[in-house]
Amino acid sequence: MQTLLITGAAGIVGTALRPYLRQKYQLRLLDRQPILGLEAGETALAGDLTDPAFVNQAVVGSHAVLHLACAHGTGIAFGSTVEPNYHATLYLLEAAERHGVQRFIFTSSHHVLGQYRTDAAETFDDMPAAADSYYALSKVFGEAACAAWTLRYKLPTFVIRIGNADAKVSDARRVRLWTSARDLAQLVRIGLEHPQVNHEIVYGVSECPDALFSNARARALGYAPQDNAADHLAADFLPYDAMDPVHSGRDHVGGSYAGAALTALLGARS
Ligand SMILES: NC(=O)c1ccc[n+]([C@@H]2O[C@H](COP(=O)([O-])OP(=O)(O)OC[C@H]3O[C@@H](n4cnc5c(N)ncnc54)[C@H](O)[C@@H]3O)[C@@H](O)[C@H]2O)c1
Known part of the structure; x- marks a missing residue:
């Protein structure tokens, strides 16, 4: 059985994906937080x-990497993203190349397109990046680094721009870009197993009403979502008219991220 290294495995997405991946892969679950509820086939x-030495050791013996870990948040300062998002991604890519990793999956975010108004296009799949935060800017960097490693080192890389991966859909913006864990796991499996993966960018979204992303590339690779966001609305789901017209960011792809002030380079604005 092949070993899949999952970074940030203690987080929301890692925890939700583990049950779908551990039958097929030996999971090496990396996090600085404790990993709870280890099952057969999983090691923490x-x-x-x-820490580059730690990253190097973590990658040794891994056939593939699913890189989830990052620092994030609406108002995160640029300086807070440099080590965990830029340096750490490069440490991983360098180690992946050094140790013959066969697939590298990078979880990006719809926030790389977050500054667009939702009425600016019918589908945003192929729009140029419009990062809505320093968090999103670091995802643009991670995507570019993946492309560079594919070209230079022939490392197959698969970027998943996740929409919203909460257990339930909370409002009228997120219903247009939500994903179930089951569908996200299907995309991860495509990234790990599809023979034609070179460098790909796909969207981590289920079937969504009035979808912001067509996800044509994922579908061409065989992605067939099993879940529909409309069937997973939260009990307190906010329809469009109930959303705050300004603070919710309901008219922007990135929601409230698009309207938040960018914090100063090395710290939060007072
Ligand atoms: N949850 C969503 O709706 C969503 C939406 C878009 C994109 N994403 C992306 O999916 C990925 C996972 O998101 P999540 O919601 O699970 O995040 P999360 O914050 O719940 O989990 C991230 C995990 O990474 C770990 N981590 C962070 N920095 C680390 C470091 N330097 N070393 C070791 N561990 C570190 C944290 O301890 C945490 O357990 C992220 O890359 C995120 O940008 C998530």
Whole structure:
């Protein structure tokens, strides 16, 4: 059985994906937080990705990497993203190339397109990046780094721009870009197993009403979502008219991220 290293495995997405991946892969679950509820076929690896020696050791013996870990948040300062998002991603890519990793999956975000108004296009799949935050800017970097490693080192890389991966759909913006864990796991499996993966960018979204992303590339690779966001509305789901017209960011792809002030380079604005 092949070993899949999952970074940030203690988080929301990692925890939700584990049940779908552990039958097929030996999971090496890396996080600086404790990994709860280890099952057969899973091992935990505690440490921080900002330590290159630790990253190198973590990658040894891994056939593939699913890189989830990052620092994020609406108002995150640029300086807070440098080590965990830029350096750590490069440490991983360098180690992946050094140790013959066969697939590298990078979880990006719809926030790389977050500054667009939702009425600016019918589908945003192929629009140029419009990062809505320093968090999103670091995802643009991660995507570019993946492309560079594919071209230079022939490392197959698969970028998943996740929409919203909460257990339930909370409002009228997120219903247009939500994903179930089951569908996200299907995309991860495509990224790990599809023979034609070179460098790909796909969207981590289920079937969504009035979808912001057509996800044509994922579908061409065989993606067939099993879930529809409309069937997973939260009990307190906010329809469009109930959303705050300004603070919710309901008219922007990135929601409230698009309207938040960018914090100063090395710290939060007072
Ligand atoms: N949850 C969503 O709706 C969503 C939407 C878009 C994109 N994403 C992307 O999916 C990925 C996973 O998101 P999530 O919601 O699970 O995030 P999360 O914050 O719940 O989990 C991230 C995990 O990474 C770990 N981590 C962070 N920095 C680390 C470091 N330097 N070393 C070791 N561990 C570190 C944290 O301890 C945490 O357990 C992220 O890359 C995120 O940008 C998620």
